[in-house]
Amino acid sequence: MWADAAIAAVKSLVMLLLALNLTVLLLWVERKGSALIQDRIGANRANIFGGILPFNLGIVNTLIADPIKMFTKEDVIPAGADKLLHFFGPFLAVFPVLVTFAAVPFGDVLVIGGREINLQVAELNVGILYVLAMSGLSVYGVVLGGWATNSRWSLLGAIRGSAQMISYEIAMGLGLIGAILVFGTLDLQAIARAQGATIWGVIPAWGIIYQPLGFLIFLVAGIAETKRVPFDLPEGESELTSGYFTEYSGSKQATYMMSDFAEIVVVSALATTLFFGAWQVPYLARDGFHFPGGFALALPQVVVVVMQVASFVLKVLILCCFQILVRWSLPRYRYDQLMDLGWKTLLPLALANVLITAIVIVLAG
Template sequence: MTTVSIIAIIINITISLTLATGMTPVLVWWERRVAGFIQDRAGPNRCNIGPIRLGGLIQSIADMLKLVFKEDFTPSHIKYKFFFSLAPIILFFCVFLTFGVIPFADNLVIDGQSIMMQALPIQLGVMWFLAYAGLSTYGIILGGYSSGSKFGILSSIRATAQVISYEAAMALSVVSMLLTYGSIHLGDIVASQGDTLLGFIPSWGVFMQPLAALIFIVTAFAETNRTPFDIAEGESEIVAGYHTEYSAMKFGLFQVGELAAMCAASAIIVTLFFGGYQIPWLDTQTLKDNIDYVMIAIMIIVPLKIFFLTKWMKKNNNWGDSNNIRSKETAILTKLFWAIAIIIVALFAWFLSTGLSTNGVAITVAVLQVLTFIVKFLLVALVFIWIRWTLLRFRYDQLQMLGWKVLLPLSLLNIVITATYIVVTGS
């Protein structure tokens, strides 16, 4: 293994860690702020470090530190203490491993060597994701069972019934995607989505297989155990279900695992149905051929974005009032954002003046594709948060009816239609 390959693997693992776990404080803050917006209230915005509040993000960091230093208490009635401690670890690691096969960019070619831009350079693709996403449910079941309380047992039963009701529909919806793109490797699927339909519609999965996209997205909500499918928790019915007896970092791992599951679901939805790292109408080769124009566009867009962002911050944070903590924070952040913009513009101007080598073009395109993937990923995560604070929880029987009587027949019908079309057209 060459030095370049090792560096690429380290970078891919770092991206996976960042998206799976490093985003937790940001997503907790984002969830609270979106909830506040939907409920017409401010949300967290007071916790600070000196003048720095970051719109309430510091509150998430404070909560995380509180869980780290809180007493890790295990109730005396717990009989299976080993499994009680193991359950949140299973949930967390199974969810984290699903990120291993997500391609963050097209294969990076350096000095003629092709490097897969994913944490695990394997070809298992969507099969790997479905395997570990399904195994993560065992953490919930084991946590509820080992808790030894009626709420935990009920939660385990609910989680078991839930997983058998949606997993079949989820897997069958993926079968339609595999028939459409002819590969289980997610890199191949995303590469195919770089084409267009009718010359102007991106060949994204959501356009190629709209019914499969709908089924998969609905079952992904159930997979993540989030509203409206959080029947395993059901605060109004079984207190908190499987994590009722947990505290400190064991409880924290369950919460991080839930957010990591949301991140994993967002990543696979983007990969299968929204083009992954593909920029609409700009596939990898087109990006390489027009990299100078792309850099010029970025040099224009970034300063404009910073201008409007800082203008909005000044408008809402009492800019100019030296005694106001928000004004002081705005002054610091304004300087920081403009410094970043200047660095980006100067770097791209230098690239344009000196010219990029073949390796330089490949790396620049890879960076742009990674950023594109992250933007799409965050937008889908926002939808997850939006849905949570909009819809009510399904009843236990309603989820069963939806899974067995609606989603499963629809997914089977979609497979039949897709296979018939492929056989008739020969495509």
């Protein structure tokens, strides 16, 4: 029993560190990536040791100096604010996002001393629904944070945010139904294992091959859920100052920012799990590589597991970078365009995708 508890604790810790580190790393990728896109140098100043070091320490600036600055700043609570809800707002935004990682598998089984450890924090047979349920709760952070500060900008941002998140949740959920139909399960680990198969012995049977439209719908709706450009109307800094977190400062504002970045990682992790073979490395089984054509390469189990986890992290990182690329490439939507895209484009497309997938599955037996 103690061994089980210890294993569960270590698994949770690994996943939490993975999620948090990816989130913080994304901050740097965002700064540096935006600088590259806009032809600036960007995020390159960190006057550590009086500038005597020959190389620049831009990454130190973003990863260490910035958080220290944020968390030691004065926490301003505006007059007329609801103190309790003002305090809980950032937590309600970040907590549901971080707990979704519990259902995401980050590897196959690891065998230590005859004990099989499933590399997934919570083995839920309704994994996808759990993730959708939790990400649905993150809207409260936006709504309450905006309302509690007693500011017009914040309230407008909160109302925009809640309308946007609810609209796109529907498209997001329906976009995933196609993949659920293909794999016939709601268990994320089972979906990950199913993607280890190959089509005609050559092409890895990843979700994107069966569900390209489903992936597109999920990704667009997912980017809208993160409330970033081109869907950043809840924040809308040119009209609402900073939207729902206008009246937050210091560590609370940093927490709101972190929840957005953590959401990018969640969307990427979920897209990886459902559409890009989760932790699968093509042709890699538990005992080593089995290339098409009969060539096999046996590998020790630990090496296989390390490669699987690395593959998962790499895929998530690539999708995160893609989202940052989108954020710095596209202009912001107008609000009516945003609602049209969600309700009149994505929703009918998602419904058609579900219908066609179901018909094909029934016909194919």
